[in-house]
Structures are given as C-alpha cells and as structure tokens.
Amino acid sequence: MLTIIVAVLVNLFIETSVSFTVVVPHDQSVAHVGSIVILPCWISPPENAEALEIRWYRHDQFSSPVLFYQHGKIQDVQEESYRDRSSLTRWSDKSGGLKDGDVSLRLEKLRIQDAGSFHCYVSGESEYDSGEVFLKVTALGSAPVLFPQPLDDGRMNITCKSSGWYPEPDVTWMSDERTVLRPGGVSRSRGADEMFSVHSWTAVSHLDAHLVSCSMSLKTGEFRESRIDIQAVIPSDPSDPWKALFFTLLICALLGLTGLILYKYRHKLTGKKTGKEVCEVRPKKKRTKEVVGDTIIEDLRKHAVQITIDCEHLHPDLKVSKDGKTVRYAPEYKPTGEKFQYELCAFGAQRFTSGRHYWEVDLARENNPPKNYWLIGVVKHGNFSAKDKSALTPSKGYWFLCSDGPNGIYINSDPPVTLSLTPRPEQLGVLLDYDRGQLSFYNVKERKHLLTMSSRFTGSVAPLFNPGVEDLSPLVILDCPEPVESSEPLLSNSSEA
Structure with missing residues (x-):
C-alpha cells in the first residue's frame, strides 16, 4: 500500500514538473505596407494549445493585447487599432495549428505603425513562457517621375520625384547606364501616413549623356527606376558654330541636288525622251529602313x-x-x-x-x-x-x-x-x-x-x-x-x- 502511494506522488510530481517553451524565429519578419504577414510562434514540445491562454501584445501593453485567446476562443479584449486585422493562423501548410501547438499571429492591412516587437505569451494552469518577434515594415514607393527643365547655360536640369516610401530610400542618378551622376540635391518629406516623399535633381549636358536614369532603392534591394532620353527633350543651341556650318552645307547640298535633278530631267520638262531612257531598264531598288531619329x-x-x-x-x-x-x-x-x-x-x-x-x-x-x-x-x-x-x-x-x-x-x-x-x-x-x-x-x-x-x-x-x-x-x-x-x-x- 505504501509503495502505491509513493508511486502516485512521484507521478504527480513529474506531471506538474513538465513544462513547455515558447519558440520564435531569431530573424525578423519583413513585409510591405498593406500586405498580410504571419508572425511565427509555437510551443515545444508540441502539445494541444486549444485549452491554453494565448496573448499577443506590443511592448508593455499586456492588458491591451493585439489578440487574446482564452477558453477556446478569441476574446473581445483588444487594442482597437488591431480589431478585424489580427487572427491566429498556421505557420505553414504542414502545421496542425493549435492542436500541434502552433500559435502564430496573422496581421492584415499592415501599417507603418506595426513595425517593431511583438510578444507571444502562452500560459497553462501551472506554467507559462513568452517570446519576442520582430517585424520590419517597408513601403515600395511609386515609380520616379522625371521632369526636364532647360537651363540658361545650355544644360538640362532634371528633377526626380517619388512618394510612398518607408523607410527613406537611397537615390542614385546614372548616365547611359555606366556613369554615376552627382545629384544637385535631395529633399525628403514625411506625410501624415509616416511615409516619405523624395525630390532630387541633377544638371546634365546633352553632349555628355544620352539616357539619364533616377532610381530609388531600399536596403532590402527593392527599387524603382525611371529613365529619360534628354536628346529628345533638350532644345538645340542655335549659337553652336558647328550647327551653323552644318546647316550652311545642308542648304548648299540641297541647292546642288535641285540643280542636278533639273538638269537630269530637263527632257521631261520639254516632253522629249533620251535614247538611253528608252532602252535602259533599271532594277527596282531594294526597300531599306529609314532611320531619322534615335529609334528604329x-x-x-x-x-x-x-x-x-x-x-x-x-x-x-x-x-x-x-x-x-x-x-x-x-x-x-x-x-x-x-x-x-x-x-x-x-x-x-x-x-x-x-x-x-x-x-x-x-x-x-x-x-x-x-x-x-x-x-x-x-x-x-x-x-x-x-x-x-x-x-x-x-x-x-x-x-x-x-x-x-x-x-x-x-x-x-x-x-x-x-x-x-x-x-x-x-x-x-x-x-x-x-x-x-x-x-x-x-x-x-x-x-x-x-x-x-x-x-x-x-x-x-x-x-x-x-x-x-x-x-x-x-x-x-x-x-x-x-x-x-x-x-x-x-x-x-x-x-x-
């Protein structure tokens, strides 16, 4: 009889000593504004978490959680900004969800304000543990818009504007995809939505560059880029002596060509044909591609x-x-x-x-x-x-x-x-x-x-x-x-x- 009592006490001691550990990833999660993100959290060793208390909260706001699960359902005790945006979900398709101890958090319609740490707190009748998950929120802004404006010295000032970035993007100017251009300046402003608008500018000469690009990038490697062909928008300089010489030669060539045509076809003006024209059969010229501007x-x-x-x-x-x-x-x-x-x-x-x-x-x-x-x-x-x-x-x-x-x-x-x-x-x-x-x-x-x-x-x-x-x-x-x-x-x- 004494042996049975000792065995029961030992088993009770072992059962009350068994505990679980909350496990979270060491790397931070990264997601875009407006997207959906899953913050992983599970208990080890795996056990059914349906009867446990699960609480996700920010910083020291334990009593005002992002999500609070108790008595088998999500309770209506919640930080207002996360209402209708948070839920429990499976970390992967292979997970069995709460039955396997997966207590991961799903956040929808992500905001800049969601960036930072989240605490995953799980408690049972006699044990509890918590882990901290870090979330980085980014916003990939709009494609840069380039606006050229001629300067008095013959160069072209090009401005580059884009909005909707978070955090602040880096700005890079390139000439003909080879040379990095030095920006004339960069200004940044932050709106009520906490996202950044960026305005940069640079001055280039049409003699030094054909294509000019402006790109804005995040540390994650994501970027937006736009390019402009300044040859298509920069005005010609009428004072350029080479252009004056070119137009002079062009006019002379046209006058000479006109005289040659009149001489060659003078017989048509008089209604007579030459013997050479009657006998000669000329082959048709092969159609060729006309390239007038910079684009074929x-x-x-x-x-x-x-x-x-x-x-x-x-x-x-x-x-x-x-x-x-x-x-x-x-x-x-x-x-x-x-x-x-x-x-x-x-x-x-x-x-x-x-x-x-x-x-x-x-x-x-x-x-x-x-x-x-x-x-x-x-x-x-x-x-x-x-x-x-x-x-x-x-x-x-x-x-x-x-x-x-x-x-x-x-x-x-x-x-x-x-x-x-x-x-x-x-x-x-x-x-x-x-x-x-x-x-x-x-x-x-x-x-x-x-x-x-x-x-x-x-x-x-x-x-x-x-x-x-x-x-x-x-x-x-x-x-x-x-x-x-x-x-x-x-x-x-x-x-x-």
Whole structure:
C-alpha cells in the first residue's frame, strides 16, 4: 500500500514538473505596407494549445493585447487599432495549428505603425513562457517621375520625384547606364501616413549623356527606376558654330541636288525622251529602313500586336467603329466641370501577362486638326471604373501619358508632372515590356523615344485609351505595317529604358 502511494506522488510530481517553451524565429519578419504577414510562434514540445491562454501584445501593453485567446476562443479584449486585422493562423501548410501547438499571429492591412516587437505569451494552469518577434515594415514607393527643365547655360536640369516610401530610400542618378551622376540635391518629406516623399535633381549636358536614369532603392534591394532620353527633350543651341556650318552645307547640298535633278530631267520638262531612257531598264531598288531619329521604329514593330476596343467595358458616352479601331465621344455627351473628361476611358480587348507588345495610335487625321486632348497607356485588368484624376494613379493600376490641351502633356503620378515634349506627337507608339516592368512611349513621326515609366506589373494589363472631348478628330488605333528585316538590335534599350 505504501509503495502505491509513493508511486502516485512521484507521478504527480513529474506531471506538474513538465513544462513547455515558447519558440520564435531569431530573424525578423519583413513585409510591405498593406500586405498580410504571419508572425511565427509555437510551443515545444508540441502539445494541444486549444485549452491554453494565448496573448499577443506590443511592448508593455499586456492588458491591451493585439489578440487574446482564452477558453477556446478569441476574446473581445483588444487594442482597437488591431480589431478585424489580427487572427491566429498556421505557420505553414504542414502545421496542425493549435492542436500541434502552433500559435502564430496573422496581421492584415499592415501599417507603418506595426513595425517593431511583438510578444507571444502562452500560459497553462501551472506554467507559462513568452517570446519576442520582430517585424520590419517597408513601403515600395511609386515609380520616379522625371521632369526636364532647360537651363540658361545650355544644360538640362532634371528633377526626380517619388512618394510612398518607408523607410527613406537611397537615390542614385546614372548616365547611359555606366556613369554615376552627382545629384544637385535631395529633399525628403514625411506625410501624415509616416511615409516619405523624395525630390532630387541633377544638371546634365546633352553632349555628355544620352539616357539619364533616377532610381530609388531600399536596403532590402527593392527599387524603382525611371529613365529619360534628354536628346529628345533638350532644345538645340542655335549659337553652336558647328550647327551653323552644318546647316550652311545642308542648304548648299540641297541647292546642288535641285540643280542636278533639273538638269537630269530637263527632257521631261520639254516632253522629249533620251535614247538611253528608252532602252535602259533599271532594277527596282531594294526597300531599306529609314532611320531619322534615335529609334528604329521597324524594330519596335517586330513586337506589334493587333489592338481593338473592348466594347463590353466601354463607357456609354463613347462611340467605337465596327472594326474596333476608332473611338470618339458621343455628340450628346455633356462634359462635367473638369476640363479633361477622365471617365471617358476605353480599354483594349487584349490582355497581357508577359512579354513585349507594341501598338501605335494616330493623333492627327487627314483634313482635321491634330488632337490636343487624349490619354494613352495601360491599366490593370479589372480597374474599369475611372471617375476622376485622383483615381488614375500607378498605385491604383493606371500608367499613361496624357495630353490636356494648353495645359501640356504629363505623366500620371501623385501629383502629376508635366513634360516638355517638342514637337507634340502626331503618331504615338507604345511599347509594353511586362517582364521588365516598363512602359515606353515614342514619337513615331520623329522616330524619337519620349520617355519610359518603370513599375511592377501584376496580373494582366490592358491597353488604355481616352479620346478627350475638345477635338474634332477621333483617336485611331493603327495597324502597324510589316517590319523590314534587319539584324540591328532594338536601340540600346533606350526604348525600354
């Protein structure tokens, strides 16, 4: 009998001595603003935690927890800022959840204020333990917007603006992807949402650089970059003596060529033919590629796709031709108080999730004045309800170039930045490089790369069009001609920059 009593007491002592340990990872968790993060925490040795008390709390706010689990359910005792944002979840698909001692915390709609330490506290009837998990919150800001402004000394001052960063990003200027440029200055400001806006600038000469890029990056390695072709926007210097000499020689050459043509074809002016002309049969010249500006349009057209308007998601005040290529506003449409009617958006029926895709839009129809009001770009699939300017930003799935009549041409950003593009494009080329996260625009007639917007595309995107309401001319999507075969590469990817 005494032996039995001793055995029972020993077993009771062993049972009350058994305890668990709370285990958390040593590395901090990193997540973006607005995303979902799981903070791992489990007990060892594994045991069913459904009957235990689980409390997640910040700093010394034990009595005002992020989440409090007791008596088999989550209690209504909670810090208000985490209400409807916190829950218990499994750390991995292999985890059995609470039954296996997994007490990990799931946080939704992450905020800057969530950065810092979280305590995972677990207690039973006679034992308890806790661990500390560290969370780093970051925000990848908007694609930088570049704005060129000519200086009196002939150089170009380029400003670079971006917003929505956390923590403060590093700014790097590059020339032609090789030389690091020294910024003229960098200013940072912090908004009410605690995220940073950055404004930097630098001055360059068109003789020293062709492409100039501005990138903003976080310590995590994530970055946003935009580039600009300053040759396309910097004005020529009429005082340059070499240019004066060039134009003088050009005029002389043209005069000489005119005289030669008149001499060669003088018989046509008199109605007579030479014997050589009658007998000679000349072979046709092989068609060659014309390169006037800095961009080989034929190489861009190798990526051409047929674009038509999606009539299913068409604004009721827009009219589309039967072939789906021409769009204009309906005559009965009554404009609102805003000058540019942002709600009159049409979308391409085609969707892209990878690769390069190129299309062209005509902005100057014959016998009609050129269009001054238009909007062209791409939109994330599903974002088919555009109402005002504030809703059309890259963070909300819109990337475009817009011409707002006398107000100029600008890139959509928050706030928008007006560009100095001369001459105004009469035929616009658009190249979407989905995989590299780049949207480039070209002046097809001048064969010039205008600018490139850099972003990170997710899901499918579709072409975006808005014909405006102040023009007689419609907006017309062109069928690109067959490109001429060539072994030349796409220009240095200034077209993809």
